[in-house]
Amino acid sequence: MSRFWSDVVTGLTPYVPGEQPKLANLVKLNTNENPYGPSPRALEAIRAATNESLKLYPDPNADLLKRVIAANHGVDANNVFVGNGSDEVLAHVFLGLLRHRLPILFPDISYSFYPVYCGLYQVAHETVPLREDFSIRVVDYARPNGGIIFPNPNAPTGRLLPLVEVESLLQANADSVVVIDEAYVDFGGESAIPLVARHPNLLVVQTLSKSRSLAGLRVGFAVGHADLIEALERVKNSFNSYPLDRLAIAGAVAAFEDREYFEQTRRAVIATREKLVADLAALGFELVPSAANFVFARHPRRDAAETAQALRQHGIIVRHFKQARIEQFLRITVGTDEQCAALITALKTIVG
Numbered sequence: 001m002s003r004f005w006s007d008v009v010t011g012l013t014p015y016v017p018g019e020q021p022k023l024a025n026l027v028k029l030n031t032n033e034n035p036y037g038p039s040p041r042a043l044e045a046i047r048a049a050t051n052e053s054l055k056l057y058p059d060p061n062a063d064l065l066k067r068v069i070a071a072n073h074g075v076d077a078n079n080v081f082v083g084n085g086s087d088e089v090l091a092h093v094f095l096g097l098l099r100h101r102l103p104i105l106f107p108d109i110s111y112s113f114y115p116v117y118c119g120l121y122q123v124a125h126e127t128v129p130l131r132e133d134f135s136i137r138v139v140d141y142a143r144p145n146g147g148i149i150f151p152n153p154n155a156p157t158g159r160l161l162p163l164v165e166v167e168s169l170l171q172a173n174a175d176s177v178v179v180i181d182e183a184y185v186d187f188g189g190e191s192a193i194p195l196v197a198r199h200p201n202l203l204v205v206q207t208l209s210k211s212r213s214l215a216g217l218r219v220g221f222a223v224g225h226a227d228l229i230e231a232l233e234r235v236k237n238s239f240n241s242y243p244l245d246r247l248a249i250a251g252a253v254a255a256f257e258d259r260e261y262f263e264q265t266r267r268a269v270i271a272t273r274e275k276l277v278a279d280l281a282a283l284g285f286e287l288v289p290s291a292a293n294f295v296f297a298r299h300p301r302r303d304a305a306e307t308a309q310a311l312r313q314h315g316i317i318v319r320h321f322k323q324a325r326i327e328q329f330l331r332i333t334v335g336t337d338e339q340c341a342a343l344i345t346a347l348k349t350i351v352g
């Protein structure tokens, strides 16, 4: 605290990102990065864009990238917004579309950045408890609200809400914006983007950080009715005209164009997840069904914080949340087959 701080800053509770260790050789299964790395074509495009033209500002509207995303998802370019990571897109969503008189709703167990944005932009919110099995009960959201947001699959549980239930939520809340954060949808979910044409209150947010393995490039996007996109453009053009630099635009475009690499790597992650789930179950872990690139697991007889600490001693880091209802769970990112094998070997000595 400092007397130079504004009241707003003094009152903030910032988000705490998962650790990015400076030590090499750790098996890093704590922040849901993709172990396979970006498409070689994306890397080549970034290298090719690294030239004299960096003296010039990038396209403030990233029109080329919007067109590529629109073509990829069967919408028009004016249905697409792009930002510096989906976290930035979400920030603009909170200010531009979720700040109303009534409180917004999100699950009690959900992405922990949402309450942080509520604090930053002074958005009133109420949390809605998930069922005991961590599924979302859509009827609990059928009440007056200023908007609804949740990840699908949810984070950190990995649990998917079927698209039919997303649609009934949209119908029951036609007067508020419903934001579906699809950071993990490519690992087993069905995107709600096709519903955008029928539901002007739907905004779908996605990222290139997970399924396209570009967390370091910082590119995220939203798809929705042109009126919702215009709100985000108004916020963006009142904040930073150039959120995506030339390298990010070039790399993101090439990543979308390399469909084959995308399909191959996401299938590899899904296959490894299924093996990891079976191996963890064999060690006595209980698992929430996962449609994401991570699993959420609890051991009935081992303390989760102690297990995370013991894994660290073996050079493996996973995520543990000190939060009611989930303090006995570990969130484990699906790594390569080798990384997951190392995890299972370590767990055999820790819980076995």
Ligand SMILES: *Cc1c(COP(=O)(O)O)cnc(C)c1O
Pocket (backbone or CB within 6 Å): 084, 085, 086, 087, 088, 111, 151, 155, 181, 183, 206, 207, 208, 209, 215, 218, 219, 220
């Ligand atoms: C990773 C993640 C994001 C943020 O992604 P970036 O595009 O890297 O900012 C957003 N929402 C959820 C639920 C996530 O897990």
